[in-house]
Amino acid sequence: MGRLCLTRLTLSHFRSYRQGVVETDGRPVAIHGPNGAGKTSLLEAVSMFSPGRGLRRAGAEDLIRRPEALGWKLTVLLQSLHQMHELDTMAEPGVTRTVRIDGKVAAQAALGRVARVLWLVPSMDRLWIEGAEGRRRFLDRMTLSFTPGHADAALAYEKAMRERNRLLKDMVRDDHWYVALEAQMAEAGALIMANRRAALQQLAQATEGAATAFPAPDLALRHAEGELPEEAEDLRQALADGRRRDLQAGRTLIGPHRIDLDAHWAAKGIAAREASTGEQKALLISLILANARALAEDFGAPPVLLLDEVAAHLDADRRAALYDEVCALGAQAWMTGTGAELFAELGDRAQHLRVTDDNGESRIEEEPI
Template identity: 60%
Template sequence: MTLALTKLTLSHFRSHKLSEFDCDARPVALYGPNGAGKTNILEAVSLFSPGRGIRRASAQDMTRRPEALGWKLKGMLQATVGTQEIETWSDEGAPRQVKINDKASPQTRLGELCRVIWLIPAMDRLWIEGAEGRRRFLDRTALSFFPDHAEAALTYEKTMRERNRLLKEQIRDAHWYRALEDQMAQSASKIHTNRTKTVEHLTKAQEQTQTAFPIAELEIQQTEGAIPTTEADFKEAFAESRPRDIMVGRTLVGPHRSDLYGAYIAKGVPAADCSTGEQKALLISLILANARALAEQIGTPPILLLDEVAAHLDADRRAALYDEISDLGAQAWMTGTEMSLFDALGDRGQYLEITEENGISQSAAS
C-alpha cells in the first residue's frame, strides 16, 4: 500500500482560509504564480509528521492574518495500518495539538504512521553554509528511519543547556556534572548511532540503483579530534573537556559539533566545490535515496515534498525525476509556476492550479 494523503483540509492556515483537496496516491503537481500559496500546502502536509514543518515556524506564525484565530489541518492518511484520520491544530498561537482517529496523540505517533521527507529551496545552500544546517538535514533524515531520534536529540539539548549553565557559572565540582554528563552520553551515543546508520542506509540505497542523478559520498566528521562513538567514550570526552569548557562557558565536544561531509563521487570533488546545479542534483539524489531506503525498511515509500524542484532542472533531468518518483510509487507533492514544468509526468500525476485573490489562496483541479 502506498503511503498517501487522500484528503486534506486547511483552515485559516497561512494564506488558506479554507482549502480542501481530494487526492489519490499519485504524485500531486501544484502550479500557479509565486505567492499563490503552493508552498503553504507543502508546509501543511509536512505537519503530518513530527516537528515544526518545512519552514521550522512557530504555531503562531502559521495562522492566517489578520484574523489570527489559530489554524487547523485535517487529513485522511492511507497508511500501512489502514486509513487514519488525523487532525492537528493550534489555538491562537498555542503549541500545536494532534488527534488521530479522534483521540489525542503525541506528535511522536505521527512519526510512526507517516514518514514525510522534503527538499525546499532553503536547502540549496546546504553544502556551502554552516555545519548546523547539515546536522539538521542529517537529523531530519535520521528521524525518518528512527522515530525515537527526536527524543534523543531533545534530551541531549536539554541536558547540555543545564551543563552549559554550570560551565558559565564556573562550577568546578565534578559531582555537579556527573549526572548530567551520564544522561548526555546516553543520548549522544544514540544520536551518533542513528546518524551513522542513516549514512549507511543512504549509501546502500545509492549503490543499489541506477539513477540519472549523481551519487554522493557521505561521511560524518567532527569539528576537531576523534568522534566519540559509545556511551563510555562520550562520558570520558565530556569529563576530559570539562576544564576547557569551563574556560569558554559552553560544551565543546559532542554530536552538536559534528558535520556531514559530502562529495560528488564520479568527479572526486567535495560537494561544496560543485556548481549550483550539481549541488542541487546531489541533494535530489539523497532525497530519492532516503525514499528508496525507507521503502525497503517499512514496506512503503514516504510522502515526498519537492518545492520548486522542477524549475532548477533541465527537461531530461525533470523527466528522470518523475520516472524515479513513479517507479518508487511515492505520493510526491511538487510545486512549480507553470503546468508545463510537469509535462513529462503526464497522466501519472494529478494537477491542481493554485491562485490567489484578495489575499486568499484558491485551488482548482486540472
Template identity: 40%
Template sequence: MALDRISLSRFRNHEATALDGTRQFNLLVGENGAGKTNVLEALSLLSPGRGLRSARLAEMAGNGGPGGFAIGASLIAGDAEDLIRIGTYTEPDRPNRRLVKVNGASTTAASLGEWLAIGWLTPAMERLFTDSAGARRRFLDRMVLAVEPGHASVAARYEHALRERNRLLAEEARPEAEWLEALEAQMARQGAALMQQRASIISAVGAELALLPDEPFARPSLAYDTQVPFGEEALRDALRVGRPRDRAAARSLTGPHRDDLLVTIAGRGVPAAMGSTGEQKALLIAMSLAHAVLAARGRPGLLLLDEVAAHLDPLRRRTLFNRLRTSGAQVWLTGTEIAPFEHIRAEAAIWRVEGGRVERIS
C-alpha cells in the same frame, strides 16, 4: 497507503482549502506567492518537528482571523473503506502549542512519525553544502527522524543535558563534579545513541545511492564527521577530559552537537561545496530520492518537492520522474506552469493555486 482528503483551515493564506482524489504524483501549479509552498508546509507538519520552513507556529495562523490553524488528512489503504484520520492544530489562546489527534484521540507530535515518513526538498536547502555544520546536522536528523521516530526523544534528552551542562559551565565558577558527572553520563548515553542513529541512516542512504547510476545526476558520497569515537564510554571520557577547555569557553565543545555531515561527489572526491550550482542541486535530489525509497519501506512515505523541476533540462526531469515513480512514496510537486511536468501530466492530480484558493484542473 495514500494521503487523501486533505484540509487546511486558516493556515497562512489558505482560509479553507480541501484536496481530494490524490494520486502518486500531485502537482500544485500557480504564480509565485499563490500559496503552493504553504500546502507543502502544511503537509510537512503531519510529521514530528517544525515543518519545512522551521517557522514559529504563531506565524502560520492566517491573518485577520481569530488565530490558530488546523490541518487534517486521511491515510487510506488501497481500496479499503477503513481510513486513519490524522491532524494537527493550534488554538487561539495558545498559538505556540501544537496539538495532534489521530482518529479523534489526542496524542503527541512525535507519534506522527509512526504513521508517515515525510521528507522534503526546497530551494532554500540548495545552500546546504555551503551552509553551517548546524544546518547539515538538522538535515541529517530529519532524515533519521523519517525512518526512526524515536530519534526525536533521544535528541531532546541529549539537548536537555547539554543545556544544563552549559549552564553550569557558564554560571558556576567551580561547578560541582557530581553534577557534571551526572549530566555527562546522560549526554554520553543519549549522545552515543544519537551518533549511532545518524551513522546508520548515512550507511543506509549510501547503500541506496550506490544502486543509482552516475548519470545524468551526480552521485553523492556521504560520511559522518565526528570528534570522538563511537560509544557511550568514549563520549563520557571526552567530556570529562574536556572540562577545563569547556569551562574556559563556558560551553561544551565536544559531542554530537558539533558533528557534521560530509558530502563529496562520488568518483571524484570533490567536496559538494566546491561543485557547481547544478551539481549541488543534483546531489540533493539524489540524496532525497534515496532517502525517500528508504523511508517508504514499512510506512507510507511522502516526498515534498518545491520547485524541483526548475532549471533541470528535459533529460534530468524525465529521469527524476522515472525514479520518483518507483520510489514507493506519494510525491507532491510545485511549479509555476505545467509544461515542465508533461512527462507525468497524464498520471498526476493537478491543482491550480491562486491567492490561497485551490482548484482541481486534472
C-alpha cells in the same frame, strides 16, 4: 509493497488559506501557480504531519491566517500501508499545538509511526556552502525518517547540554554538579550517533546499484574536534576530561552537536561545496531519492515527498528523469512550480492543481490533463 499517501487534506485558517480541500488518488500531485499564491503553504500543511515544526520550521502562531487570527486546523485522511488513519493538528492563539491520531491526542513523535514525510525546499539549495547547523538538521531529518525515537534522544541530549552549558557559563567548578548531566548526555549522545550512522548505512545501501540519473554521493560524519567516541562510557569520560577547556569556552565543545555531514560527488571526486549550483541541487535530489528508496524497504512503503520548486536548476532531461524515478518508486510526491509546462512530462501520471491568490486568499483548483 504498501502505500503511503494522503487521500484528503483539509485546511482551515492556515497561512493564506481560509478554507481549502484537496482530494487525491495516490498519484503524485503537481501544483503550479504564481509566486506568492500559496503553493509552498500547501506543502507546509502536509509537512505538519511529520514530527517537528514543518518544512519552514515556523512557530504555531506564525501559521495563523491574518487578520482573523482565529487559530488554524489541518486534517488528513492517510493511507498508511494497509490501514486508514485520520490525523489532525491545530493551534489557537496562545495555546500549544495539539496532534490527534484517530481521534486520540498524541505526541508529535507519534506521527512518525504512521507517516514518513521527506522534503526538499529552495532554502536547502545552499546546504553544502553554509554552516554545519543546517547539515546537522538535514542529517537528523533523514535519521528521524528511519528512527522516530531519534527525536527523543535528541531532546534528552539538548536538555542535559543546556544545563551543563549554564554551569560552564556560571564558572561552576565543583565536579559533582556535572557528573549526572554528563552521564545523561553520554547515553543520549551515543544513541544519536548510532542512529545517524545506521541512517547513512541505509542510504548507502539504497544508493548502491540504483538506476538513477542523479549523482551518487559519498557521505561521512566529521566532528569539529576530531574523532568522537562511539560508546557512552567513552563519551562520558571525554566530557569529564574536557571540563577545563569547556569552562574557558563557556560551552560544550565535544559531542554530537558538533558533527558535520560531508558529501562528495563520487564520480567526479569533488566535495559537494565545490560543485556548481546545478550539481549541488542534483546531489540533494539524489539524497532524497535514496532516502525514499531506503524507507520503502524499511517502512514497507515509499514516503510522501514534498518537492518545492523542484524544477529549479534542472534541465528538461533531468526533470523528466526525476519524474520517472518518482513514479517508478510509487511515491506520492507533492511538487510545485510556477508554470504548468514544468510538469508536462508527467502527463496523466499525476494530478494537476492550480493555486491562485484571490485578494489575499489562496484558492485550489484541479486542472484536467
